[in-house]
Amino acid sequence: MDDTILKIRGLKTQFFTSKGVVPAVDGVDVTVRAGEAVGLVGESGCGKSMTAMSVMQLLQHPGRVVEGEIWLKDRNLLKLSKREMCDVRGNEISMIFQEPMTSLNPVFTIGRQVMEAVRQHQDVSKEEAKEIAIDIFRRIGIPEPEKRFYSYPHQLSGGLRQRVMIGMAMVCNPSLMICDEPTTALDVTIEAQILYLIKEMQKEKGTAVVMITHNLGVVAESCDYVYVMYAGKIMEEASVYEIFEHPTHPYTFGLLNSIPKTTEVKDHLFTIRGLVPNLLSLPKGCRFCTRCDKAMQICTEYEPDLYDIGGGHKVRCFLANKEVMESGK
Amino acid sequence: MVKYIVNRILVTIPIIIAIILIVFLLLQVLPGNPIQVMMKEKVNQAVIDRVTEQMGLNDPLMVRFGRYLWGMLHGDLGHSYKLKRPVTQLIMTAFPNTVKLAITSALVAWIIGIPTGIISAIKKDTLLDRTLMGFSLVGISLPVFWAAMLLQYILGYKLKLLPISGYSTIRHMIMPAIVLGWASSGSIARLTRSSLLGVMKNDYIRTARAKGLVESAVVLRHGLKNSMIPVVTMMAMQFASLLSGAVITESVFGIGGIGQLMVSAISQRDMPLLQSSVVFSTMIIIIGNLVADILYSFLDPKIRTQ
CATH class of the missing domain: 3.40.50.300 (P-loop containing nucleotide triphosphate hydrolases)
Structure with missing residues (x-):
């Protein structure tokens, strides 16, 4: 095969x-x-x-x-x-980039940015998309995912931001x-x-x-x-x-x-x-x-x-x- | 957030007091005796002296300034020498007209300016972009009075579509709004274009595309909000300066607003009216800046969450 x-x-x-x-x-x-x-x-x-x-x-x-x-x-x-x-x-196909510091949009919460990827490709409601996003945050090792959902990129370290990018890339499998x-x-x-x-x-x-x-x-x-x-x-x-x-x-x-x-x-x-x-x-x-x-x-x-x-x-x-x-x- | 706003408000208080003082002092330095203006020529010097004494104009500077501030806190801005009415009342009669003019022309400016800027940025370096930017350059460069007269001639005199001057009905508001709005829309369009083009080079725009968003969502959702930060600041300041009186437009169209009030106060040496209308306009500008800063914090989470 x-x-x-x-x-x-x-x-x-x-x-x-x-x-x-x-x-x-x-x-x-x-x-x-x-x-x-x-x-x-x-x-x-x-x-x-x-x-x-x-x-x-x-x-x-x-x-x-x-x-x-x-x-x-x-x-x-x-x-x-x-x-x-x-x-x-x-x-x-998803992609993650070299610059985690600048690859996330500074004016939206990271939760919203991950949800956006979910809703772009899957036919789910806002609540379901939020569940999916929080779930992926948990799996990529973001502490307190429910709280972090409402964080802005500038509140996270470079490593955490790259984790968010990976989460965003993996969220649609x-x-x-x-x-x-x-x-x-x-x-x-x-x-x-x-x-x-x-x-x-x-x-x-x-x-x-x-x-x-x-x-x-x-x-x-x-x-x-x-x-x-x-x-x-x-x-x-x-x-x-x-x-x-x-x-x-x-x-x-x-x-x-x-x-x-x-x-x-x-x-x-x-x-x-x-x-x-x-x-x-x-x-x-x-x-x-x-x-x-x-x-x-x-x-x-x-x-x-x-x-x-x-x-x-x-x-x-x-x-x-x-x-x-x-x-x- | 609340702390940020309170902070910004507290900072403006000393600025306002300083501005009142400066305007007050500047007008004291100006030559010319207001009493003479008020009484016309050929009045007995004894009468002038008596009235000057009555009005407390011989008191020391600091006393008069104190009295002025005290009155201002109570909403009393003195009496106009020439129009023989309380200044507060005069300003409050003129201000609604200025507000109407400011709101209508700001709306015209935003409705034309922002979409023009976005389209120009998307169609960068095409004929459409050049044409739109050319129009905004014309808008910025044309003297307001000339554009006003041109419109009055074409729309008012030749086509008889709109009234030439006055400010009583909605139809009266259209031409002044177009004239002032066009002038402001030019700078908004150009700033929106350059700001959006700058934002579109950012890495997070590439991320948004990599997510699979269609181009319009990339531009309107991820590009626009970031690019509006400088534009909103400019919009708020433009609006404030419109509120503080569009002297030329008001004169050309015969609109009884703050601008016209100031012009007549200057030409007639009406000190209490001039002083208060200048202070009033300046305060509007300061409040406009304050509002711009607060709006800014709504757009930029870095300021909001500090």
């Missing part, structure tokens, strides 16, 4: 700016199965958030999906009308929840609690999760499968275990090495040299070659495909292509 929830194929999202067309997402394939947690990892500006915004169809002008398909179960989201997409958002850097703006001590809560909700409701992050620690803690993104393209994908045990792409390698280890004393922290390339003028060939320590002649001329190296592990690098390696560069 096919239990695929989300299937993105050849997604291209571009921004039409006055300086030129920016290919923020450049042909991305992502598959998410029911109940699975998938990580989307990369540096700032690599297109991971834009992939999520394309799925939600919340891209703002001048951004637009120009090519590709986004299948939610058996429906291509890109073919839906605006009205039908509103029924998908918050109901079948979506089949997919996209978390865009959900813990980046929070204290480290709160981070673990929030990740734990997301995991709890995921287990309880069987929701699939797409976790967008630049933090491999978060991936290790919460994901089953990982996509590593660089400059709008998937560079490597594998199960979490594979990525951490056998990172194959030099970029993934660099990312893993950039995590400071508490067991070593070093004067310098490892960094990937250079900067993320300007999407308006990408290098010819592999888009990572200008920063890659293992770059070969061919890397500057041709762009590698995503090579399957077995066990669901795919790498966009000529190092993984036996023919290229054997032909002697």
Whole structure:
């Protein structure tokens, strides 16, 4: 049986700016199965958030999906009308954002904001919606939910606000929840609690999760499968275990090495040299070659495909292509 | 909330006393003898001296100020030199006309201004947006007296749809309301537009969209309430300044309101009337600010729950 929830194929999202067309997402394939947690990892500006915004169809002008398909179960989201997409958002796919401090409307009580999501998608009375909202507050660990129902966002801490966002995202039992850097703006001590809560909700409701992050620690803690993104393209994908045990792409390698280890004393922290390339003028060939320590002649001329190296592990690098390696560069 | 309001009211009391004092002192400095104005020329100097003494105008400044304040607390604002009637009565006769003018023109301003601002913000950078904003710019820039005369000429004289001046029936109120309302609607529309556009960039708007709300609900429910905070402040202050007398409009249309009362008091050196009408207008402005602050707290829970 096919239990695929989300299937993105050849997604291209571009921004039409006055300086030129920016290919923020450049042909991305992502598959998410029911109940699975998938990580989307990369540096700032690599297109991971834009992939999520394309799925939600919340891209703002001048951004637009120009090519590709986004299948939610058996429906291509890109073919839906605006009205039908509103029924998908918050109901079948929900999303939580990086900035819990500003993501809630300051002039409405948190209860009202959660109720709004309920009433948007379920045919219930005000009283029933309130019950549902208080119930979800209880489950996401908000103390005194009946009282907190009438609180305004500014009366809550960042961690509590992110809990409210998760509650709002989960209240309609979506089949997919996209978390865009959900813990980046929070204290480290709160981070673990929030990740734990997301995991709890995921287990309880069987929701699939797409976790967008630049933090491999978060991936290790919460994901089953990982996509590593660089400059709008998937560079490597594998199960979490594979990525951490056998990172194959030099970029993934660099990312893993950039995590400071508490067991070593070093004067310098490892960094990937250079900067993320300007999407308006990408290098010819592999888009990572200008920063890659293992770059070969061919890397500057041709762009590698995503090579399957077995066990669901795919790498966009000529190092993984036996023919290229054997032909002697 | 109650504490906030009480606090704001208490703060205005010293301001009001200071303003009464300043207006009082300013009018003492003005040259010209009111008694002479009152009695016309060619009056015996002895008579002038006697009346001055009778009216207590030779008393020290502080005594007169004290007397004025004391009278004011009892609702007695003195007698008009020229119109020979109590100032309180004059103001109370003129004020209803000003109130009518203020309410009708504020309604016109809000009914035109807010929807125009919202539509412009939604249709940002389109021809419609530019046209609407152009109209509001014209409204802001046109001198009120010119717009008034234009309407009087077209609607009153040529088309004979509305009476040209006077303020006795509802039909008399239409033209002044349009003139003043149009002028105020321009700034309301532009502020609504820029405020709403600013608000729509906020993260919580993205959250509202991610919830699956349709765009109109996102704008009208989540955008509008936040964007109205500065607009309401402006509306309240505009309304207060309308209440304190629209001098030009009242003169052009011959409306017997506070503005006209002040103009005649100035031109005739009617000190008690001038002093009290200026104090009255200023107090209206202060009360308007107070109301704006209180409304503000209704819109912004951060102030309310402090």
